[in-house]
Amino acid sequence: MTQAPAPSRQDRRRHDREIVALAVPAFGALVAEPLFVLVDSAIVGHLGTPQLAGLAVAAALLTTAVSIFVFLAYATTAAVARRVGAGDPKAAIRQGMDGIWLAMLLGAGVVAVTLPAAPWLIGLFGASDTATPYAITYLRISSFGIPAMLVVLAATGVLRGLQDTRTPLYVAIGGFGANAVLNAVLVYGAGFGIAGSAWGTVIAQCAMAAVYLVVVVRGARRHGASLRPDAAGIRASAQAGAPLLIRTLSLRAVLLIATAVAARLGDTEIAAHQIVLSLWSLTAFALDAIAIAGQALIGRCLGAGDTAGAREICRRMVQWGIASGVLLGALIVLTRPLFIPLFTGDPAVRDTLLPALIVVAVTQPVAGIVFVWDGVLMGAGDGPYLARAMLVTLAVFAPVALLVPRLGGGLTALWWTMGLMMAVRLLTLWLRTRSGRWLVTGATR
Known part of the structure; x- marks a missing residue:
């Protein structure tokens, strides 16, 4: 068997540039998203200890729920990147749309479970009697943002597969800024308390999902890819x-x-x-x-x-x-x-x-x-x-x-x-x- 020639210095430098171009914005996006909870904690913390304790319990549940579905980003990235490498951007975006539709379905299912089960879920964490009402309020309201966050995961996978990690970084930074402003306005300005923090986060998350969908839809129209849900494609995304x-x-x-x-x-x-x-x-x-x-x-x-x-x-x-x-x-x-x-x-x-x-x-x-x-x-x-x-x-x-x-x-x-x-x-x-x-x-x- 003929051994492949050793990569040249030029090849190594090219690979290094590609790695840096993808990894640096990806790191920014990864760090920006956890700041949502940090901002919520900083603002809610000034309302009182019971409110902060309630936020801590609800946030733990929400973070776990979203992290479980991180496969929406990972699987979509790999599938879309393969299509890109094969020179078929139309099929790549179509593959990404299947992942986004799957995210919407999963998000709707999580909301349907979380709303009635919120008191039971909070009870599993053994929250105090004073913190429990705040935790239930925050969890129920924030659950409406879960479909948006799952869409963000899937759409992020689409863009990463298209070799674009800059757009997710910009969206994450914008979402973080919007979340901070909305939290301050709704918690203190409007006097909604911990419910205002939850609604501020939901609005910011939905705005992020909307931006992603605009970007993906534009790409689909540019390449003539269908936006309609495809049962076979959604099933394949779930299996992957x-x-x-x-x-x-x-x-x-x-x-x-x-x-x-x-x-x-x-x-x-x-x-x-x-x-x-x-x-x-x-x-x-x-x-x-x-x-x-x-x-x-x-x-x-x-x-x-x-x-x-x-x-x-x-x-x-x-x-x-x-x-x-x-x-x-x-x-x-x-x-x-x-x-x-x-x-x-x-x-x-x-x-x-x-x-x-x-x-x-x-x-x-x-x-x-x-x-x-x-x-x-x-x-x-x-x-x-x-x-x-x-x-x-x-x-x-x-x-x-x-x-x-x-x-x-x-x-x-x-x-x-x-x-x-x-x-x-x-x-x-x-x-x-x-x-x-x-x-x-x-x-x-």
């Missing part, structure tokens, strides 16, 4: 997204188990764990931005039948993942005296979280590779393998993590088990990328 849903639920289970174990360790440990987890989530946004670039680029290459290009992009992105992980790890270590006091003034919490932070810093290069390979396989449409791999990871992680309190381990031991989780993911993803079975070419997988 199902494995990624399993992957996401398994990952959420890992995080929930880790938090539950930390809670059993004591108040100091759970407080420190929350800080470490927040920082870990922030670094995940940076690494996920590179993974998003991988989804778009790999899908495009495989759609064009360019397996050599897909391999080279994968190789180059691994280098980016390692470098980003080393940089993030170093930043955690070097800046810890600056950011730790921002989170807590309790010496016990500080002493507990410091060793765990070191674990997070040390494992960042591993996380960098994991996120990249995860994005590569998503871009290749290899969702079924990702689902199986994440179930294996959960099966390894869960018993080890649950043993931490029984064996007298503390928060640092728990975060070493998180490191074990990333190592298992690394192994399963390495086996797949090394096998080459993900290199399936064509407009569809």
Whole structure:
């Protein structure tokens, strides 16, 4: 077999430019969206502690609901990018419309469940009697924005597949600004309290979805793509997204188990764990931005039948993942005296979280590779393998993590088990990328 020629410096630079052009705006969009909850918390917090507590419970439920359906973005990105690589923008947008229609249907289903079940859902979190009414109010009103947020996820996937991450960044920034203004006006100016915060967020989310739909509809008209719902296409989008849903639920289970174990360790440990987890989530946004670039680029290459290009992009992105992980790890270590006091003034919490932070810093290069390979396989449409791999990871992680309190381990031991989780993911993803079975070419997988 003739070995493919080594990529030239010009090819590497071209790949680097493409990765940066996609990853940097994607990171901005990823960071902008969590600021919705941050702004709501800052404004509602001045209404009183019960209102803020109610917001915290409702926001946790809403964030979980939206994150479960993140497959709408991931699966759509891969499918649209393949069509783009195959030189068929009309079919690419048609594929994206199927994902958007699926998002609307799922969003309507979530609203139908959430409205009557809101008191029961809030009760699962054990909210206090004073916080519960505010939590129910915020959850019920905010649920009307869930369809819009799912449309945003699907439409974001369409644009990423079209190699456009700038528009999602601009929409996210605009949505964040609108949310901040609407919250201030409706909560304080109109005197609606926590209900005003919820309505402000819903309006901002609907505006974001409307902007996305305008962009996608224009693209559909330009290329002559149909906008009508297609039952077969919607069903195919759901089938493609199902494995990624399993992957996401398994990952959420890992995080929930880790938090539950930390809670059993004591108040100091759970407080420190929350800080470490927040920082870990922030670094995940940076690494996920590179993974998003991988989804778009790999899908495009495989759609064009360019397996050599897909391999080279994968190789180059691994280098980016390692470098980003080393940089993030170093930043955690070097800046810890600056950011730790921002989170807590309790010496016990500080002493507990410091060793765990070191674990997070040390494992960042591993996380960098994991996120990249995860994005590569998503871009290749290899969702079924990702689902199986994440179930294996959960099966390894869960018993080890649950043993931490029984064996007298503390928060640092728990975060070493998180490191074990990333190592298992690394192994399963390495086996797949090394096998080459993900290199399936064509407009569809």
